[in-house]
Amino acid sequence: MERNMKIGVIAAVSIIALFVLSLLISSTPDNADNSIKFGILTLLPPLVAIALAFITKETILSLFIGVFIGEFMLCVNDLNIVSTAINAFLQLGTDVIACMADPWNAGIVLQCLLIGGIIQLVTKMGGAKALADEFAKRANTPRKAQLFTWLLGLCVFFDDYANSLIVGPIMRPVMDKLHVSREKLAFVVDATAAPVAGIAIISTWIGLEISLIAAGFKSVGVTNVTGFGIFLQTIPYRFYNIFILIFIVISALTLYEFGPMKKAEQAARARKEDEEIIVPEAPGFDEVKPVEGIKLTVWNAIIPIGTLIIGALIAFYWSGYTAILGGEDQALITLMKTAPLGFDGIFQALSQSDASVALFQAALLASIVAIVMAVGEKILTMEEAISEWVGGMKTIVITGVILLLAWSLGTVIGNIGTADYLVGVLSKSIPAFIVPTLIFILGALISFATGTSYGTMSILMPLAIPLAWAISTGDMGFTIVCTSGVLTGAIFGDHCSPISDTTILSSMGTSCNHIDHVSTQIYYAIFVASVAILIGYIPAGFGVPFYISLPIGIVILYIGLKILGEKVDFDEVEA
Template structure:
């Protein structure tokens, strides 16, 4: 019986992989290269990740990772020297291609524009006014971290916007309360993708619902994709548990591993090393307002509020325009009859171009900030624009890193790295372990590729049919579906080449590798609880209203066991 089940699993997996290859022409080259290069397809992500930890230079690590992948693609039938030259040229072409992509260009532009807005807000005294206002409420390390966590929940609609808005705004308060930049970056990162992935109105939902719908159609099941998405929310164990982990560790003021060391250094007013100390001073001075400016929280609330509100409006307008110019008659009718209904707003957000919408909102917020600065006679028009451009300069390195990360992703996709991992790790297993296996597989692929989106797109067409073939019960399929979404986010959360990981460290003003190094034990701890107390019991059919509370209790007990107090100096608490 076991052999028969194994044969069925292998047969179904093979059919799915073949059908996905035939159904998506753009993945043919990846499948071919997977068969051609085998284990060598793992070299680029491994090189980038290992070098990132060794050198602590993300740009160099990513560049060499891209170069190694391009070299593998060009070595066949060529001399080593010729392949190396072609690989270098290929790296250049991929960088240009990444920047030429409209989505990527929109992300770069909105990152730069938001940098300009934040700098204007700081020079106008808005950031310091907010910091002083929050510091009156955030009187302890606990309250500061809880306020940062809550602020992260409020910017639910996009993970990029979350990282870039919350970090710079809370950084001065965290510094005053002697909270480490590593801890701040962790809270920002853990309330970025996990929240955006859960939100029923966000830039993620279009991808998630679309993938779910396609997967269910592929197995001949007519299901409401959005309804399935809603059913997966209680089973998004990692997303929920990492949010609970932040609150628990904050209330207990307990940390462990490298994060505890970073927190103790921060409580004692020390930096990791002289280089980071210099960077921290420079970062803080950049947030100082122009001399003589009267501090006003409205100089922050109005521009940042404009950014958030305008982003929501831009998401809706972008999606509305896309739907109305499309061919889906039912959606067109829906938006025509009730344009402001919940369903209409959800569909519009799903169809929006998030990168363009965010750039539009950031540009509008920039204009508002410039007008405010000029009208209050803080700056002339020329000075305000110069301050805005100076803010962009601080995030140019972020753009460089993003371009490198996207280029590496394109190499990995062409080599078929993810497909090789699936083929390598898929095998026989008890049915109740399938959600856990999917979670781990998604984490490995997402960690290696640095993209949650891409991982979801790869695994969803495989996981849903596989779950259906093993256990056709809808609840089991829903659990397996949620494992795809959370596994992708967990791996992305850990990966040093992930967009959101990069942006979180930049937003918090934290050394990127230090952020990854201190965050990873927490992510791994939460992932272990997710598997042992989440997906294994759920795979056995235990109701989620029992599983989820027990998993949260397990997080609490784990923190009590492994965590140790960081309030070495009592003035912060």
């Protein structure tokens, strides 16, 4: 009876809320731009999705409700909430299918599924256990294990998705053995994914980044610079990216933790040696064991994963090479014909590649190699190998659902004008020195609310460069700092957002509960971002060079961690 009463109260409150929402929207002018028409209500879908995710711990339900509210807002014509709700539900289905039909999204989902199949095959062949045992010999303490994970993250620099799905499953058994929490592993994986790919000169990000930079400077009449040249100059001012990578090392060496992460680490250290790790709502490969009686060899992991990484780089190059030759830029075509394997040729090809297609091709090749190895070594029959491969893909299905809903929420947010509203509210008349900080914060808010770094960069870069150029009366150094603020703020917001695809994939790759990952990571991300603002972007607004800010920022990170944190090691927990 009490349960029925709760359901009734929730239903009544929901109906009243939808009615009030309809009343508010119906009173606005129909011909107004959505960001003006909805005003502060544009923040409602992402805020509801994010708040519900933390409250209910149900990511899929929270995303679904967020998308539905956005669709409801777009479908309001009158106060008939029944017909509006029906139209919103129908439109939601249409948008989800449209997201799945998008070539980029489809490629990402498919490559995630295939990598899931590869991981399961590698595990069944004993490669993952052999590799974990080998790493455990060298990474035999929590400090070494975290630093080893950090180094692996730096090595998989070319793509943030691949990083999350490769490093997490490899290092998870090592971390579990050493009593390092899944939350800390997920943080290290997530913090070496987008922050590394965003500043790597060869990655799936750089094509978008340099194209946005070049277009922004062209819009203010500056044509004597290249997007790549400006990109390189922004790297020392990527304060958040640099500080978060250094923070991982400081935290690993000191074993100091604070906030919810400290509790997670204390619980992991206190866990009994033979105690089974049970993580609710965490898709992963924990239950998969190697085939009994087989000889464990690291090559059963190195060859398939190496094929994936090397194949991805080759596929990136080939995708960009063919795109350039099929395009109309004669200078690039000439470069590809005369020096295709020179530095410029390789860089241009990688920057023009279609990352989702290239990763899918590499994952498909690695899947074939893994199946052939399993059958060739007589570990599995062909039927068993394919069955295990498909079984691994089934593990990733829940991640695919979450990604589709996150992308759908991004579409709805774009339609109702959330980003435009935030830009309009926050980009008012301001003093010049605070502009880099404001751009960083604005990028973070948009990225957090929308869950996409790419979308945030695309929205904000065309506004930030002209704004910085005008305020500084053509100061190139100041404009470069502001450009860095866009690229870095987008990554910070994406890093914190529970609806971000890289955050979701990091949770999946490490078999960590998604909301636990977000709630432990966000404290560290905000701490590092605060240092980036106070020691990085505000001084940079006054013209302080990066070689002064970076060392001071590193010292502040260390001191801040010592003040806020507490050492978590085996002796203290046992005591």
